[in-house]
Amino acid sequence: MTTLLWVALPYVTIAVFVLGHIWRYRYDKFGWTTRSSQLYESRLLRVGSPLFHFGILVVLLGHIGGLIIPDRWTDAVGISEHMYHVIAVTLGTIAGFCTLAGLAILIYRRRTVGPVFSATTRNDKLMYAVLTLTILLGLSATVAANLVDGGYNYRETVSPWFRSIFYFQPDPDLMTGVPILFQLHALSALALFCVWPFTRLVHMLTAPVGYLTRPYIVYRSRDEQLGMHRTPRGWERIS
């Protein structure tokens, strides 16, 4: 069971996440979009969306800091465990609550604004459920473990396990003693990454950072074939 949960499942998730994105990018570039609903409603969106997105970006940075950077490195630059902990918990909790508040506003908007609700697909609903669950579990793990219980050092268990997966020397035993909320959070995150390539979340992978460096006006030569006619696969011209 431990091996299944903490070795097999992560690798399956990575495979689905990577291959899913490659497949989607090759065959569904047209569907690769944010599917923004701002046209329908922008008063609630203007509050909720930045709150959620900036919140989740900080949360992402926090996860990179907590999971990928080993505690040896932070020790080496002179950040003590306690200091790290205080920073992580404060920043994480604030960002987490911002994200959750933003998400709550967005979900409320999605349900109550008629056109937005009509434009919501089943796929979106599933994505919202998994995303909300993951964020809720993550936030409650942080709050429960650190504020109520007085601290849990995941950098000795969860983080090494996370890194061990990418070294291809997975160590599932590290996860056995971890508090249940952290375990559930990790599992729901795995589920989120599994559905990720098949939802609108793909827009994150094409965050337009290239805009900062490219020239303003893009010139492109006309496509080989004229009109909107696309040569079918396998029938390319030889010339």
Added chain:
Amino acid sequence: MRVMAQMAMVMNLDKCIGCHTCSVTCKQAWTNRSGVEYVWFNNVETRPGQGYPRRYEDQERWRGGWTLNRRGRLALKGGGRLRKLLTIFANPKLPGIADYYEPWTYDYETLTNAPLQEHTPVARPKSLLSGKDMKISWSANWDDDLGGSTEHGDQDVVLARISDKVKLEFDQTFMFYLPRICEHCLNPSCAASCPSGAIYKRTEDGIVLVDQDRCRGWRMCVSGCPYKKMYFNHRTGKAEKCTFCFPRVEVGIPTVCSETCVGRLRYIGLVLYDADKVLEAASTPDDTGLYEAQREVFLDPNDPRVVAAAEREGIPGDWIEAAQRSPVYALINTYKVALPLHPEYRTMPMVWYIPPLSPVVDVVRDTGHDAESAGNLFAAIDALRIPIEYLAELFTAGDTAPVDAVLHRLAAMRAYMRDLNLGRDPDEAIPARVGMTGEAMYDMYRLLALAKYDERYVIPTAHAEQAHNLEELATDCALNYEGGPGMGGAGSGGGSGPFGEASGGANPIAVENFHMLRQRQTADHPADPADKRHRVNLLNWDGKGAPAGLFPARTKDDGPEGNPPADSGDAGTEPKP
């Protein structure tokens, strides 16, 4: 000198009768799909009026186009790259659907299935966004022919600018129509605003297009375009815009809006321009200098040095020849009667307009004077300051001198040609008063009044040695696109891909329209009925038998045996008339 070719258009506003045929045929050809119900690549606005979307010209609010920053350099009015990325999660300058209008249809089904009642049943308007009942309060041409202008005439942005001097003398401005398409600018701010780099200007013909595979729906182009000719398809989550009918233009036929124009007021042709001078021209310090600056960017296609430079840039010989015959170049630079729309947005627009003289003529005629006499018309142009200022706000950033000059030239042509048509000796003093020769005036008259199809539309075909694949040449099966029925795919035409309705490859619009039309003709519901695939097309029904789907499925409350009278026998298969 870096010579580039640009496909451009001129519209002669004197001839526009406001029939909206261009809008309707354009919509049938390009935006006849769900998700783009509110999208009008071509629309005709009544001036004075608010335009579409409402008050789009108010750039203090929408912040579209370019502006000069404190150092006098060209910058996006809506903010630079970093600002765009920081506001990407909620674009603060995006027009909402209310600024356009909420698209609707009518619940026609109640007309046929309402129970017997005292009053005639009514087909209620249903929102195409939420499917709910709605109250129609605006549309793409709600203020057509000045409708409702006593209520909201003061909402006209252009009028507001000139009425600082003249307090809303609404009836002193005259009414005319302004058809608008995408300007296919030389310096497109929509492309500059696109974070993904999906919007590009084609090097061959300058047409500005959106790559549907690269667009990620960040919506910055909608804010960036000062003409608000970028539209967001709310179904696919991608931006769409006027394509200058590129599949048609590539094979040498004019755009749908031009082809179907009743007044024959549109001219299409090539303009050669110096790409190296665009930025400098767009950075002209004075707004009123932009019209002249843009004209100087254009190159004279008859100049041997320009021809040599164009050949060096690889512009084909027949394109250079087409540029020499271009009616657009002639109207802009030879006769100088065409003016750009809102040059002050600094995007270097490439759809130009000949301002209307006919309202001036009408005013003169209404006063009982000779409306064909040059002297009377010149005097009227000089007297009618408010309409002229209005035109100047539209076409020359407020500088009335170029508008005056154009109207004088048109008035002179009118007077000069009357003498010719009546068999009198032409008065060469008339063209001389506007700095033209009689011969040039006659040529201009020919181009404005008589020009036939192949003179109005001088469109060289695209050079791709793949004639078989040209969209509008029916030598190939139209369904042979990737995943289409011709390739064994479903060709679901507006149906759902695996990840929601927008996913899967984009169907060619011609194919999608075909499916949409067919589905609409067989549908009873405002939006996608669940059982549409099982419906029967009555046009194909031979009147015999009742194929499955002819009648809606029976529900339980229909009672046993349903409603048909008892003597109808086997009602399920043999309906009696």
